[in-house]
Amino acid sequence: MxxxxxILLGRSIVLVSKFFNLGNGSTWPGHIxxxxxxxxxxxxxxxxxxxxILIAGTNGKTTTAKLIRTILEYDKKSLPAHWxxxxxxxxxxxxxxxxSSLVLHSTVVCKLNYDYAIxxxxxxxxxxxxxxxxxxxxxxxxxxxxxxxxxxxEVNTIAKKWEDAIRHLLSKTTLILNADDPxxxxxGEKSKSNVLYFGIxxxxxxxxxxxxxxxNYCPNCGERLIYNSIYFSHLGDWxxxxxxxxxxxxxxxxSPFYPLSGTYNEYNxxxxxxxxxxxxxxxxxxxxSLRVFKPAFGRQEILKIxxxxxxxxxxxxxxxxxxxxxxxxxxxxxxxLLVLNDRIPDGRxxxxxxxxxxxxxxxxxxxxxxxxxxxxxxxxxxxxxxxKNFQTKKNLAEATNVALEKTLKNETxxxxxxxxxxxxxxxxxxxxxxx
Amino acid sequence: MIHNTKYKLTIxxxxxxxxxxxxxxxxxxxxxxxxxxxxxxxxxxxLDLHFNLNQLAQCDLLxxxxxxxxxxxxxxxxxxxxxxxxxxxxxxxxxxxxxxxAYQLLGRYYKEAERTIIPGLNIxxxxxxxxxxxxxxxxxxxxxxxxxxxxxSPSRCNHSYTLVGFENHxxxxxxxxxxxPLGKILKGFGNNGEDGTExxxxxxxxxxxxxxxxxxxNPEFADLLIKVALEKKYGSPIDLSPLDNSIEMQARKTIAxxxxxEL
Numbered sequence: 001m002x003x004x005x006x007i008l009l010g011r012s013i014v015l016v017s018k019f020f021n022l023g024n025g026s027t028w029p030g031h032i033x034x035x036x037x038x039x040x041x042x043x044x045x046x047x048x049x050x051x052x053i054l055i056a057g058t059n060g061k062t063t064t065a066k067l068i069r070t071i072l073e074y075d076k077k078s079l080p081a082h083w084x085x086x087x088x089x090x091x092x093x094x095x096x097x098x099x100s101s102l103v104l105h106s107t108v109v110c111k112l113n114y115d116y117a118i119x120x121x122x123x124x125x126x127x128x129x130x131x132x133x134x135x136x137x138x139x140x141x142x143x144x145x146x147x148x149x150x151x152x153x154e155v156n157t158i159a160k161k162w163e164d165a166i167r168h169l170l171s172k173t174t175l176i177l178n179a180d181d182p183x184x185x186x187x188g189e190k191s192k193s194n195v196l197y198f199g200i201x202x203x204x205x206x207x208x209x210x211x212x213x214x215x216n217y218c219p220n221c222g223e224r225l226i227y228n229s230i231y232f233s234h235l236g237d238w239x240x241x242x243x244x245x246x247x248x249x250x251x252x253x254x255s256p257f258y259p260l261s262g263t264y265n266e267y268n269x270x271x272x273x274x275x276x277x278x279x280x281x282x283x284x285x286x287x288x289s290l291r292v293f294k295p296a297f298g299r300q301e302i303l304k305i306x307x308x309x310x311x312x313x314x315x316x317x318x319x320x321x322x323x324x325x326x327x328x329x330x331x332x333x334x335x336x337l338l339v340l341n342d343r344i345p346d347g348r349x350x351x352x353x354x355x356x357x358x359x360x361x362x363x364x365x366x367x368x369x370x371x372x373x374x375x376x377x378x379x380x381x382x383x384x385x386x387x388k389n390f391q392t393k394k395n396l397a398e399a400t401n402v403a404l405e406k407t408l409k410n411e412t413x414x415x416x417x418x419x420x421x422x423x424x425x426x427x428x429x430x431x432x433x434x435x
Numbered sequence: 436m437i438h439n440t441k442y443k444l445t446i447x448x449x450x451x452x453x454x455x456x457x458x459x460x461x462x463x464x465x466x467x468x469x470x471x472x473x474x475x476x477x478x479x480x481x482l483d484l485h486f487n488l489n490q491l492a493q494c495d496l497l498x499x500x501x502x503x504x505x506x507x508x509x510x511x512x513x514x515x516x517x518x519x520x521x522x523x524x525x526x527x528x529x530x531x532x533x534x535x536x537a538y539q540l541l542g543r544y545y546k547e548a549e550r551t552i553i554p555g556l557n558i559x560x561x562x563x564x565x566x567x568x569x570x571x572x573x574x575x576x577x578x579x580x581x582x583x584x585x586x587x588s589p590s591r592c593n594h595s596y597t598l599v600g601f602e603n604h605x606x607x608x609x610x611x612x613x614x615x616p617l618g619k620i621l622k623g624f625g626n627n628g629e630d631g632t633e634x635x636x637x638x639x640x641x642x643x644x645x646x647x648x649x650x651x652x653n654p655e656f657a658d659l660l661i662k663v664a665l666e667k668k669y670g671s672p673i674d675l676s677p678l679d680n681s682i683e684m685q686a687r688k689t690i691a692x693x694x695x696x697e698l
Contacts, residue, residue: 149457149603154503216452222509224484348575349601351646354461376686380651383682384464392682 006033010103026089030099041132044102048112057142059320060268061120062090066296067272074289087118127165140176145319148347155214159183169193179251180235186219198270199251220245233319256287262327298422315416318355328414335413336365337403339421340372346418350374358385367406371399443476447494450510451481459500461648488520496664501535530639530663538642539563560611572605577623578696579633598653599690600645622694652687654680
């Protein structure tokens with residue numbers, strides 16, 4: 001029963017860490033617990049009745065987790081059962097982050113007094129976590145795009161790892177898969193678990209081919225897929241004419257309400273709503289909770305700076321950058337601050353900016369300021385996409401001020417940062433750090 | 436100096452759909468824009484799976500990027516059938532840039548970790564071995580000293596300069612006698628992390644591990660490819676009109692400063 005000691009130790013570390021302003025302890029306690037007892041996660045969950053929801057995918061994990069939590073917690077008001085939910089801290093999505101959230105939410109006798117645990121899981125960690133949590137109740141797989149190739153490797157490598165990890169799941173687990181992403185949909189083919197699919201409503205959604213498209217070839221036989229329509233990147237209504245592998249017929253596409261802009265958020269919302277329905281949340285409760293949903297930090301989060309509005313769209317890989325640009329163009333954005341960093345959480349290779357379709361937006365925005373550790377690389381990208389009005393500033397604080405000054409009263413400054421850049425720019429704007 | 440002229444280039448982009456994982460498209464954009472901004476007519480021919488050999492004959496400059504393993508296998512099968520045509524163009528001196536997987540493919544063979552040997556196109560005198568998943572990939576920012584050694588137009592190789600990029604490869608490449616390295620490693624790993632070489636030059640073809648992509652931050656190298664292609668096509672020495680490279684230089688300087696390399 002020395003896990004009891006690990007939980008106490010972990011809690012103390014968090015207190016000390018918070019006291020000395022060393023961070024909020026989203027990974028340390030778990031790191032220590034796991035290094036003393038490598039079975040810590042398994043031990044804590046062994047006798048627990050908490051339902052486990054894992055969320056994986058390149059883009060949308062944090063938003064989907066927050067959507068699910070909002071719906072499940074909201075519903076507790078209308079049901080006699082009290083639904084208590086906890087989750088790992090956003091971004092703390094490796095094993096140590098999961099272990100930390102268990103440290104923080106267990107009682108000292110290793111009991112979890114919760115109904116649901118929501119864990120967002122890093123792409124490479126999904127196989128490892130399935131080793132610790134053998135048959136989670138739900139696994140949502142959102143999508144698979146090229147992202148941080150220096151860290152994750154190629155899209156096919158990740159797909160293969162997921163395939164191997166998921167093969168062993170039993171029917172106790174419900175797999176919730178994106179039907180429009182062929183690689184993800186393929187995961188359901190050989191699974192013994194209960195498989196359900198989500199997608200988006202295909203009406204009026206045909207778009208031109210985007211350059212950053214990773215899975216246009218059949219995951220089953222390798223032949224080129226035929227798309228009846230493309231929603232973005234390689235997501236769409238696809239079929240393989242060679243082996244007959246095709247888009248799943250029964251796909252959930254209808255949330256009663258969408259709290260966030262952008263096609264990508266229709267996917268996140270539909271995945272969350274499908275999960276809520278499987279847990280018997282009423283349509284009414286789903287809709288009401290989504291209407292009061294507040295975005296997660298940096299994911300379309302709105303900040304008020306004096307009399308100006310700032311909205312942050314985390315843009316961390318070609319698929320998410322393309323979607324952000326499209327979404328803010330639809331919102332008639334005028335003022336733009338683009339921030340490119342190349343630290344470990346961003347990926348050290350910035351080649352991917354050349355896979356973003358900037359060319360489609362070269363005369364769309366009025367004021368553009370470019371900054372970050374790799375400001376000039378991004379400036380260069382805009383130059384070659386024939387953008388005329390942009391300013392490149394190396395210093396982030398200075399660039400943020402310039403961009404805010406150029407934004408007229410009652411207008412919005414749209415900030416598109418990579419991950420570490422998002423944390424930094426938020427800190428500059430709000431005066432405090434969150435992670 | 437030339438501007439708004441009779442000159443026209445056709446760039447052949449080999450397998451844009453399959454071999455384009457690491458922002459390789461940036462190289463094509465740079466070649467295209469640097470021609471357009473000088474008034475040089477430019478057309479990009481996309482040579483995708485099952486392309487026609489007549490299309491290859493029309494090209495004045497070739498480019499091929501890197502890919503995921505699965506895609507690379509598909510390409511390699513297709514290209515094996517077209518090997519002789521491609522070899523003839525390369526031997527004849529068509530300028531070309533071949534990145535990462537494409538660079539490896541042009542060599543004699545690729546030896547996988549399990550010791551399976553995959554034959555290459557055998558156009559460049561080099562081979563690549565992969566030490567397996569337990570040995571680290573060579574990843575990071577990289578800088579080399581590039582000596583523009585070539586025989587066609589001596590005027591263009593009168594000085595050496597620094598090229599910067601980002602490398603990310605498991606395979607280790609070893610050069611044979613009939614190719615020259617593209618440059619000498621200043622910082623980073625290069626071909627194999629051992630012998631201080633990076634990339635290869637054969638006739639007017641250049642192979643390299645540089646992503647980044649290579650051309651945006653190394654505009655002289657982009658211009659070298661354009662110049663050789665024009666000189667080869669029109670049979671006389673050509674001086675390209677200068678372009679403003681100030682953002683290019685600042686972007687290059689960011690990496691040079693990081694690596695502590697002087698420009």
